[in-house]
Amino acid sequence: MPHIHLTYQHNLGLDQAKARIEDLVQQLKDRLDVNYHWKGNEVEFSRTGATGTILVEDKSVTTDVELGLMLAAFKGEIEKQLKSFFDRQLQ
Numbered sequence: 247m248p249h250i251h252l253t254y255q256h257n258l259g260l261d262q263a264k265a266r267i268e269d270l271v272q273q274l275k276d277r278l279d280v281n282y283h284w285k286g287n288e289v290e291f292s293r294t295g296a297t298g299t300i301l302v303e304d305k306s307v308t309t310d311v312e313l314g315l316m317l318a319a320f321k322g323e324i325e326k327q328l329k330s331f332f333d334r335q336l337q
Contacts, residue, residue, distance in 0.1 A: 247312050247313060247314060247315075247318070248312075248313040248317075248318045248321045249310070249311070249312055249313070250298075250309070250310070250311040250313070250321065250324065250325050250328065251308075251309070251310050252308070252309050252325070252328055252329065252332065253306055253307070253308045253309075254306060254307050254308075254332045254336050255305060255306050255336075256305060256306065256307060256336040256337070257305070258336065259304065260287065260302065260303070260304050263302050263303075263307055263336065264287065264302045266335045266336065267289060267300055267302050267307060268289075269335070270300075270331055270335070271289055271291060271300070274291065274293075278293055279293055279294075280292070280293045280296075281293065287301065287302045287303065288300065288301045288302070289302075294314075294316070295313065295314035295315075295316040295317040296311060296312065296313050296314060296317055296324075297311070297312050298310055298311035298312060307332065307336060309328060311324070311328075
């Protein structure tokens with residue numbers, strides 16, 4: 247199964263970074279029917295064809311996404327969109 251792994255450094259602090267990641271997963275929920283929940287500083291999310299986590303730390307955010315066969319063809323675009331969000335929101 248295709249896997250996406252991204253780590254971004256930031257200077258926002260834990261609370262600000264968590265707020266921005268909450269915005270991301272809320273957008274994913276609204277647009278793509280993604281289910282998610284927080285476990286401490288980590289978000290676990292899923293939808294048909296994809297599961298993943300986003301770990302928010304004081305100076306970094308790491309995301310891991312496993313794509314199923316239905317979304318495998320879109321790996322490049324999904325990765326591009328995640329990078330774009332992180333570039334905009336975590337700098």
